[in-house]
Amino acid sequence: MTVYTVGELLRHWRQRRGISQLDLSIAADISARHVSLVETGKSRPSATMILRLADHLHVPLRDRNRLLLAGGFAPRYAERPLADNALSAVSDAIHRVLRAHEPYPAVVFDRRWNIVMTNRAVDPFFARVAPDLLRPPVNLVRLGLDPRGFAPMVVNLADVRAVFRARISRQLAAAPDPELTALYEELLAPEPENPPGPRVENDVVIPMIIRIGGRELRLFSTITTFGTPMDITVDEIAIESYYPADAESAAYFTRDP
Structure with a gap:
């Protein structure tokens, strides 16, 4: 099973959405250089930064948990049955x-x-x-x-x-x-x-x-x-x-x- 870094996963979602690093940086109010550093693994994003980028990339909650885990953080979103x-x-x-x-x-x-x-x-x-x-x-x-x-x-x-x-x-x-x-x-x-x-x-x-x-x-x-x-x-x-x-x-x- 291939293990991806948080940067690789974020790049995957950005490309899937057809958004450039510049467009994502403008939307998330961070520098394009920072986006590039995160995607290449040269900068370790905080949990807040991961979720900010995921929000602008419209990443489903299930996959946001995967991003957090790849970044070394605990999942943020629970998955409970409706009967809970x-x-x-x-x-x-x-x-x-x-x-x-x-x-x-x-x-x-x-x-x-x-x-x-x-x-x-x-x-x-x-x-x-x-x-x-x-x-x-x-x-x-x-x-x-x-x-x-x-x-x-x-x-x-x-x-x-x-x-x-x-x-x-x-x-x-x-x-x-x-x-x-x-x-x-x-x-x-x-x-x-x-x-x-x-x-x-x-x-x-x-x-x-x-x-x-x-x-x-x-x-x-x-x-x-x-x-x-x-x-x-x-x-x-x-x-x-x-x-x-x-x-x-x-x-x-x-x-x-």
Whole structure:
């Protein structure tokens, strides 16, 4: 296993972000010479300096801990399960968001797209997939694209696959992850040579069209993340909330059971 110095890791993140030493020095309010000395190992940065540079490079919290360890410092950010008492306020906030979004579906997933929580509106959709796909960890990408999952219900599957591909590609470009790369290669690669154009109902969003119970539901989604997190778990989770794209779809969810 290759061991990298803190300077090498910082240079890696700077180059990944496409930022010059001069641009980073201006943003972090230090000299370009100091940035160069840190990257070449000729100057040992303090923990404060490491975190300042990491902040301007938008380094994820998990990788900030690695930078600190490489620099000889203790990790700064904890990684606790959502059930931990320390995250009770966060967990409560997530449950409130999920409940408030009903009767429309919403899911919470981690950086590898494993589902962490859902609201009750998701249950009817889960009832239509193969039981083995619902054994933890339940992966949202696999669930959406597997023929035994949601795939047979999704009318515009090519569009949905393209959205997954674009989102995970951006995610990997921002922060590499071997498991996420494996998921991408399993379900989303290779890219089609002539991808079909999206069947857009309007010029605002690409809807996901689901056929269920003899009806076609058109849904679009929004993503919610936590601002300024100090815990790795909180930094890496997202809430995806689905909304009806037309009156007919809204009526399906608001009808009497």
